[in-house]
Amino acid sequence: MRIERQSKRFQPNKPSTIAQAAVALMSGRMKEAISAELLRIEAEHSARQAEAEEIRSELLSRGDIQRFWDEKLNDEKNRGLDVERLYHMEAKNLEEEEINQDKLYTEYLKEKSAMDCQKQLLLSLKKEVDEISEKVASERVIYIDERLVVQNLLKDLEFKLEELLDTKSTLEAEKEALQILR
Numbered sequence: 001m002r003i004e005r006q007s008k009r010f011q012p013n014k015p016s017t018i019a020q021a022a023v024a025l026m027s028g029r030m031k032e033a034i035s036a037e038l039l040r041i042e043a044e045h046s047a048r049q050a051e052a053e054e055i056r057s058e059l060l061s062r063g064d065i066q067r068f069w070d071e072k073l074n075d076e077k078n079r080g081l082d083v084e085r086l087y088h089m090e091a092k093n094l095e096e097e098e099i100n101q102d103k104l105y106t107e108y109l110k111e112k113s114a115m116d117c118q119k120q121l122l123l124s125l126k127k128e129v130d131e132i133s134e135k136v137a138s139e140r141v142i143y144i145d146e147r148l149v150v151q152n153l154l155k156d157l158e159f160k161l162e163e164l165l166d167t168k169s170t171l172e173a174e175k176e177a178l179q180i181l182r
Helices: 002-009 018-062 064-181
Strands: none
Touching (some): 018 064
């Protein structure tokens, strides 16, 4: 039995079983059906191509395609003009902004130079105030020293005044005594 099966395998064109015979018959019919379907699809495709070509020719002859592309071209030209107008408008806005920025920068520089001048003035005033403060401090020391000298002189003068007053009162007492004696 094995030999029969092996020998049948080597003869693929000859069916060995009923199932293989049925498959062989069906494959032949399927081939015919597929061929017929392919022919039908090719015929449909050719008909559609011919119809499309006919429509294209008709559209070309009526000028619909040309009109369509002319409209598209006009739309694109208009869009290009709009873009160019927007570009010029934005360029003008940019120039104006640049002018404004230049003005702001000029004002900033003026303010900065004014602030620098004020800073220099404040520094010179501070220096002057510091010098005056040093002068006042040294004059205060001199004043305190002179005040001490004046206080000492005042004490000496008061002491001498007391001595003079004592001497005067002694002299007046002696003068009175002399007047009484006379």
